[in-house]
Amino acid sequence: MNEPVTIYYLEMKSPEALSPSTTNTAIEIRECVVKQPLYNKFLYQFIGEKWLWTDKLSWSDDQWRDYLAGDAVRTWVAYHGGAIAGYFELLRQGDDVEIIYFGLAESFIGQGLGGYLLTEAIREAWNWQGTRRVWVHTCTLDHPSALKNYQARGMQIYRQETE
Numbered sequence: 001m002n003e004p005v006t007i008y009y010l011e012m013k014s015p016e017a018l019s020p021s022t023t024n025t026a027i028e029i030r031e032c033v034v035k036q037p038l039y040n041k042f043l044y045q046f047i048g049e050k051w052l053w054t055d056k057l058s059w060s061d062d063q064w065r066d067y068l069a070g071d072a073v074r075t076w077v078a079y080h081g082g083a084i085a086g087y088f089e090l091l092r093q094g095d096d097v098e099i100i101y102f103g104l105a106e107s108f109i110g111q112g113l114g115g116y117l118l119t120e121a122i123r124e125a126w127n128w129q130g131t132r133r134v135w136v137h138t139c140t141l142d143h144p145s146a147l148k149n150y151q152a153r154g155m156q157i158y159r160q161e162t163e
Contacts, residue, residue: 003140006162008147010155011135015126017154021115027085029120032075037064040075043087047103051142073100076124078117085113088121095132097125102136103143114149122153 041064078086086104090097099121125134138146
């Protein structure tokens with residue numbers, strides 16, 4: 001029998017609410033300005049496989065291209081020693097920006113990089129002109145520290161569901 005999954009929805013309504021990570025890291029974070037649907041597909045699978053991200057695994061190349069078309073989705077990749085350490089994707093919906101994907105590569109988990117990467121994800125969301133709210137959802141299938149990391153950065157739970 002499958003265990004119930006709890007989904008947490010968190011938000012931040014002001015950039016001043018950000019409590020940045022003070023961890024000094026040696027990762028370099030770059031925005032993927034040139035959209036490459038196959039690269040986003042790779043990142044989604046590479047980072048999300050451990051956490052059972054499956055919604056988009058069956059997408060065609062055309063669906064990935066359509067998802068990235070326009071200016072609503074932006075992607076950043078973190079590198080450490082030339083290797084992909086993690087990534088995040090932001091999705092704009094009106095005045096809201098969702099951190100739609102966020103994660104570390106498995107070999108970089110537990111090295112204190114998550115707080116720093118999340119700090120930068122939230123900063124980039126607020127730097128997107130016109131943003132009035134940043135939000136994210138996580139669940140009990142994600143890394144055990146995910147919820148704590150979001151809360152430590154200043155995000156507040158506004159809804160919780162169990163499936």
